Amino acid sequence: xxxxxxxxxxxxxxxxxxxxxxxxxxxxxxxxxxxxxxxxxxxxxxxxxxxxxxxxxxxxxxxxxxxxxxxxxxxxxxxxxxxxxxxxxxxxxxxxxxxxxxxxxxxxxxxxxxxxxxxxxxxxxxxxxxxxxxxxxxxxxxxxxxxxxxxxxxxxxxxxxxxxxxxxxxxxxxxxxxxxxxxxxxxxxxxxxxxxxxxxxxxxxxxxxxxxxxxxxxxxxxxx
Numbered sequence: 001x002x003x004x005x006x007x008x009x010x011x012x013x014x015x016x017x018x019x020x021x022x023x024x025x026x027x028x029x030x031x032x033x034x035x036x037x038x039x040x041x042x043x044x045x046x047x048x049x050x051x052x053x054x055x056x057x058x059x060x061x062x063x064x065x066x067x068x069x070x071x072x073x074x075x076x077x078x079x080x081x082x083x084x085x086x087x088x089x090x091x092x093x094x095x096x097x098x099x100x101x102x103x104x105x106x107x108x109x110x111x112x113x114x115x116x117x118x119x120x121x122x123x124x125x126x127x128x129x130x131x132x133x134x135x136x137x138x139x140x141x142x143x144x145x146x147x148x149x150x151x152x153x154x155x156x157x158x159x160x161x162x163x164x165x166x167x168x169x170x171x172x173x174x175x176x177x178x179x180x181x182x183x184x185x186x187x188x189x190x191x192x193x194x195x196x197x198x199x200x201x202x203x204x205x206x207x208x209x210x211x212x213x214x215x216x217x218x219x220x221x222x223x224x
Contacts, residue, residue, distance in 0.1 A: 010224060021206045025197040029142045042140035047151040052191035056081065056183045076179050079106045080187035080195045082153060087177035088119055090169055098122060099184060101165050103199055117178050119171040125162040136162055145201050148194065153185055167202045
């Protein structure tokens with residue numbers, strides 16, 4: 001007979017305390033970038049072919065190579081894929097003529113699993129932009145959660161020196177429309193890890209003062 005008491009919400013909170021809002025992943029990325037030195041050195045490392053982006057990862061290709069088995073859901077798109085579409089909307093306005101990164105998790109990009117998906121805009125950084133150097137320096141430190149650095153992408157104009165994934169403003173699209181979008185690239189493993197860390201940071205980032213406030217409020221309301 002199991003005489004263990006049922007778990008409490010307090011137990012659950014303790015288990016989640018260092019996981020749900022943890023910023024360690026982003027701190028690791030920032031420290032790595034710092035150790036690379038100047039902006040030009042960071043740009044060389046993160047801009048290398050295959051470093052952050054790669055050719056679109058195709059389901060049939062990885063299946064044929066034995067990298068996944070047939071029990072896995074077939075995929076058309078992956079989280080972080082760079083796509084273009086004319087069916088995306090922001091605050092009710094249609095956004096066209098630019099590329100996007102897919103923010104929705106891969107497992108929710110399966111047909112009929114969700115009705116909608118979230119995208120993030122890409123902003124090309126051009127060599128003659130007045131703030132190009134400043135933006136490159138900022139992005140390659142990974143200290144700002146407003147933008148993520150990506151190198152020039154297939155099909156970009158010759159004057160594009162980088163791309164910025166813009167995290168300020170989530171774009172909506174119907175999943176059916178997204179699944180027929182034009183696919184330009186996938187994120188590499190490292191690129192996907194960095195992207196995931198930044199997405200998590202903008203959605204659930206917190207600070208010590210908020211932790212203290214919520215803990216104090218909880219105690220005052222429950223007495224525990």
